[in-house]
Amino acid sequence: MGEKEDNVIYLDNAATTKMSRTAIEAMLPYMNDIYANPSSLHTPGQKAKEALELVRERVATVLGCEPREIYFTSGGSEADNQAILSAARQGARWGKRHIISTAFEHHAVLHTLEKLQEEGFEVTLLPVGEEGIVTPEQVAEAIRGDTALVSVMYANNEIGTIQPIGEIGKLCRERGVLFHTDAVQAVGHIPVNVVTDRVDLLSLSAHKFHGPKGVGVLYARKGIRLQNLIHGGAQERGKRAGTENLPAIMGMAAALEEAVLKLPFQSKQVADLRDRLIDGLSRIPHSVLNGSRTSRLPGNVSFCFEGIEGESLLLLLDDRGIAASSGSACTSGSLDPSHVLLAIGRVHDVAHGSLRLTLSDETTEKDVDTTIAAVTDVVAHLRSMSPVWRDLESGKKEFIIK
Amino acid sequence: MALYSEKVMDHFRNPRNVGALADPDGVGEVGNAKCGDIMKIYLKVEGDVIADVSFETFGCGSAIAASSMATELIKGKPIADALTLTNKAVVEALDGLPGHKIHCSVLAEEAIKKALQDYFERNGIEYDRSLFPDCENCDHCSHH
Numbered sequence: 001m002g003e004k005e006d007n008v009i010y011l012d013n014a015a016t017t018k019m020s021r022t023a024i025e026a027m028l029p030y031m032n033d034i035y036a037n038p039s040s041l042h043t044p045g046q047k048a049k050e051a052l053e054l055v056r057e058r059v060a061t062v063l064g065c066e067p068r069e070i071y072f073t074s075g076g077s078e079a080d081n082q083a084i085l086s087a088a089r090q091g092a093r094w095g096k097r098h099i100i101s102t103a104f105e106h107h108a109v110l111h112t113l114e115k116l117q118e119e120g121f122e123v124t125l126l127p128v129g130e131e132g133i134v135t136p137e138q139v140a141e142a143i144r145g146d147t148a149l150v151s152v153m154y155a156n157n158e159i160g161t162i163q164p165i166g167e168i169g170k171l172c173r174e175r176g177v178l179f180h181t182d183a184v185q186a187v188g189h190i191p192v193n194v195v196t197d198r199v200d201l202l203s204l205s206a207h208k209f210h211g212p213k214g215v216g217v218l219y220a221r222k223g224i225r226l227q228n229l230i231h232g233g234a235q236e237r238g239k240r241a242g243t244e245n246l247p248a249i250m251g252m253a254a255a256l257e258e259a260v261l262k263l264p265f266q267s268k269q270v271a272d273l274r275d276r277l278i279d280g281l282s283r284i285p286h287s288v289l290n291g292s293r294t295s296r297l298p299g300n301v302s303f304c305f306e307g308i309e310g311e312s313l314l315l316l317l318d319d320r321g322i323a324a325s326s327g328s329a330c331t332s333g334s335l336d337p338s339h340v341l342l343a344i345g346r347v348h349d350v351a352h353g354s355l356r357l358t359l360s361d362e363t364t365e366k367d368v369d370t371t372i373a374a375v376t377d378v379v380a381h382l383r384s385m386s387p388v389w390r391d392l393e394s395g396k397k398e399f400i401i402k
Numbered sequence: 403m404a405l406y407s408e409k410v411m412d413h414f415r416n417p418r419n420v421g422a423l424a425d426p427d428g429v430g431e432v433g434n435a436k437c438g439d440i441m442k443i444y445l446k447v448e449g450d451v452i453a454d455v456s457f458e459t460f461g462c463g464s465a466i467a468a469s470s471m472a473t474e475l476i477k478g479k480p481i482a483d484a485l486t487l488t489n490k491a492v493v494e495a496l497d498g499l500p501g502h503k504i505h506c507s508v509l510a511e512e513a514i515k516k517a518l519q520d521y522f523e524r525n526g527i528e529y530d531r532s533l534f535p536d537c538e539n540c541d542h543c544s545h546h
């Protein structure tokens with residue numbers, strides 16, 4: 001990949017990644033030369049069609065499934081929506097109107113479930129505990145005779161915790177319940193295989209692994225009847241209308257293959273830097289790592305610092321050229337801090353002081369050390385002007401993070 | 403980030419009058435940590451003039467900037483002027499705030515009022531209670 005821009009230390013890779021050279025170059029021929037509509041009968045159109053079917057095979061190979069089980073979508077959100085709505089409708093036909101998911105799913109899942117609740121579905125959101133991991137036992141206990149679907153994310157986007165998807169998949173298969181996983185944060189970062197994980201439906205999104213934005217995949221195991229979200233032409237086996245975004249799909253496939261190829265050695269390199277960053281930030285007093293330290297995406301670091309607020313932290317880090325993210329209410333534009341931090345039991349006061357740093361294979365040891373120094377400095381600066389910190393230090397209030 | 407005006411960023415990066423004052427004549431604290439912002443204002447009064455003022459704030463960039471600007475607007479001014487400082491004046495002095503951040507300027511106005519109220523109470527000075535925020539029954543969190 002290319003040179004770093006403007007000396008920015010980009011640590012927001014869970015929000016989106018920079019496109020890889022490989023992905024960009026894979027797209028160009030499909031803008032310059034093979035630009036015809038895959039649905040057209042003429043030779044250029046048929047060339048595009050061939051390319052589309054070949055790339056479908058490549059994506060299927062990476063995920064371990066058959067090409068006809070791959071549906072190209074506009075990204076993770078669309079795949080999540082379609083997977084959940086389809087499984088719910090299929091269940092309803094058999095009188096099954098109960099869905100199990102977790103409290104810390106992405107809003108693309110949670111808001112879809114809310115919509116189904118309004119339509120009369122019953123939704124059980126499993127708690128995820130302080131470690132941010134749901135257990136197969138919890139799922140087993142929640143499954144009922146009328147459960148239509150279990151949907152558990154592969155890895156959480158804010159705190160990076162990896163869920164026991166293989167075990168949950170095995171359980172759901174045994175109990176005859178459909179299983180969906182939002183693998184948007186996992187694919188390209190940890191090994192994912194739809195067969196060994198026994199998933200029925202899986203969502204992924206290209207821009208989380210150095211592919212283009214606005215393109216993703218819904219894997220649906222054969223035999224599962226998808227419902228259209230978008231009606232129109234007969235593209236994607238009639239399940240997703242709209243002229244295929246071939247350049248983006250080519251870019252996604254190239255990025256996916258590259259990420260998976262590099263994964264074995266790269267995830268160790270990134271995880272080592274992650275651990276260095278976690279160790280460095282742990283030295284800040286009254287700070288706490290969010291989520292399990294061990295069952296964690298290689299690139300995710302998430303902390304809460306008591307006595308400060310996340311948005312001011314982000315702005316001051318931005319001043320120092322560090323691009324980060326936070327789950328504070330002020331950054332979400334909503335009333336409450338992130339539902340993920342609340343789900344792992346962080347109280348509001350502490351959840352407001354959160355910081356998420358997500359690394360990529362371009363992150364260097366120097367970036368990590370610069371970031372540790374900057375965060376340490378900025379946290380101390382904000383605490384020095386915080387009335388909350390004054391009360392905590394003077395003993396007027398008790399520290400929540402010991 | 404172009405979320406905030408240059409003025410906001412300046413007051414956020416270089417806050418004026420930050421920290422506690424020794425032996426203040428009035429102190430006012432508003433907001434709560436649950437909602438994500440708390441402002442505390444310290445006053446020194448000489449005669450009927452705000453001789454000195456400082457703040458401490460837990461909150462987002464605009465909360466810190468609004469506190470800083472508010473202290474600048476009342477420093478060295480008569481108490482009567484400080485009493486009539488509106489959140490709108492703070493917003494204007496900052497060259498505007500994004501819509502969902504207006505409540506930060508409201509907090510600044512209320513923190514100053516609360517500190518003045520504390521000063522009146524400590525010195526047995528009569529004042530019109532209706533002009534002051536009712537912080538015990540405040541539902542500021544639901545107005546973000």
Ligand SMILES: Cc1ncc(COP(=O)(O)O)c(C=O)c1O
Pocket residue numbers: 014015074075076077078080106108153155156157182184185205206214215216
């Ligand atoms: C876990 C998870 N699910 C879904 C999405 C949505 O993906 P997209 O932005 O491609 O719609 C994201 C990313 O924003 C995510 O992190």
